[in-house]
Amino acid sequence: MFENLSDRLTRTLKTISGRGRLTEDNIxxxxxxxxxxxxxxxxxxxVVRDFVAKVKERALGVEVSKSLTPGQVFIKIVRDELEAAMGEANEALNLAxxxxxxxxxxxxxxxxxxxxxAKLARFLKERHKKKVLVVSADVYRPxxxxxxxxLAGEVGVSFHPSDASQDPVSIxxxxxxxxxxxxxxxLLLDTAGRLxxxxxxxxxxQRLxxxxxxVETLFVVDAMTGQDAANTAKAFHEAxxxxxxxxxKVDGDARGGAALSIRAITGKPxxxxxxxxxxxALEPFHPDRVASRILGMGDVLSLIEEVERTVDKEKATKLAEKFKKGKGFDLEDFREQLEQMNNMGGMMGMLTKLPGMGQISEQIKGQMDGKMTKRLGAIISSMTPQERRQPNVIKGSRKRRIAAGAGVxxxxxxxxxxxxxxxxxxxxKMSGKGGMAKMMRSMKGMMPPGMPKF
Structure with a gap:
């Protein structure tokens, strides 16, 4: 998401980042x-008109004129206004x-x-430890x-049966x-949709x-419809x-117009x-983090949260114990790391959350998709247990056999x-004293100025 906008804005803002003075002419x-x-x-x-007017007003104001780095402050203003347009902070569900x-x-x-x-049911069950019941009142589409x-069975929540012959209110x-x-x-209540x-x-x-x-009435809208998403949300909001x-469908939307328009048009987060x-694949929306990603500053906070939530603690502990006992990191461990990476959206899903990584070339992006990690997994699976434990034994003939077995x-x-x-x-290096702590500290150091510390 925001790929096109991010590319364009980062290129544009590079030209102004080093300016020592900002005037109406040079901005x-x-x-x-x-x-x-x-x-x-x-x-x-x-929304565009309002956004540009606010950025211009602030860029020509006291905030910038007294700064030693006006160009950098201008970029911060753009980031602040992107954040404000999308709602400033995450607004959680109110289930009180x-x-x-x-x-x-x-x-x-x-x-x-x-x-x-189904995604929301899983989110509430796993992250908020809620007991969830789901029901469908869509009597037009059995x-x-x-x-x-x-889907309820897949995510492990209860389903209340309903029938197309029933009245939605009765359901x-x-x-x-x-x-x-x-x-x-x-109780999550699914309702009927129309074209x-x-x-x-x-x-x-309205009757329902x-x-x-x-306590919550959530409007579900396809990001790929762009401005239309905001206009449809407005029609629902009026009713x-x-x-x-x-x-x-945010993963399929390279523009991001819906995310930047909905809050301004409906007033709803x-x-x-x-x-x-x-x-x-459902994530809380954090405007501050999204604004940083749009400007190529990454989203390290979300990455760290994802690592903490997704990494199998038991496997991580076993790996740590293995290191303590002086046993090395082998290809079996490497395969487990690849699986954990896939659970976090793959290599590209992780890299795009790091500062500056939004600008990596299409060629490199193509080499880091989910297929790559699957191919690596297939190669390791083609090895014998001894080869996984002792990769140094893998020489010419063994390499040919492994390649043939994996189809590579x-x-x-x-x-x-x-x-x-x-x-x-x-x-x-990480298994040494304070290794992981050093790694996490270095990730925190990657956060751009103005990002909240944790």
Missing amino acids: KDTLREVRMALLEADVALP AQPPAVVLMAGLQGAGKTTSV AAIKQLET AKGAIEAAKKGFYDV HVDSDMMGEI HSAVNP LPLTGVILT IKFLGMGEKTD EVHEVNKLLKQFDQMQKMMK
């Missing part, structure tokens, strides 16, 4: 480029209610509403009911009763909303008291981003062994 071209970058990202025109806290999900058909219900039942009330009896913390906003749809969802009085937005099809060329086996050798050296 005119930069502001024009910023304006064009936002319009190309499909940000709504009123007599259980069950009812969360109603609304949106058009095809936006990823049913999948988002497949949606079955889909939600299947919702029955689910609330079941949630009370089962002592559930949260476009119409009066029948709005009438039904009045009947269940949810329903929305409390927030879930922006889906984006609470979550859907980052892929997997049921764990011999040079790829050589490349893996070289990468493994480099990682082995790094792991030796």
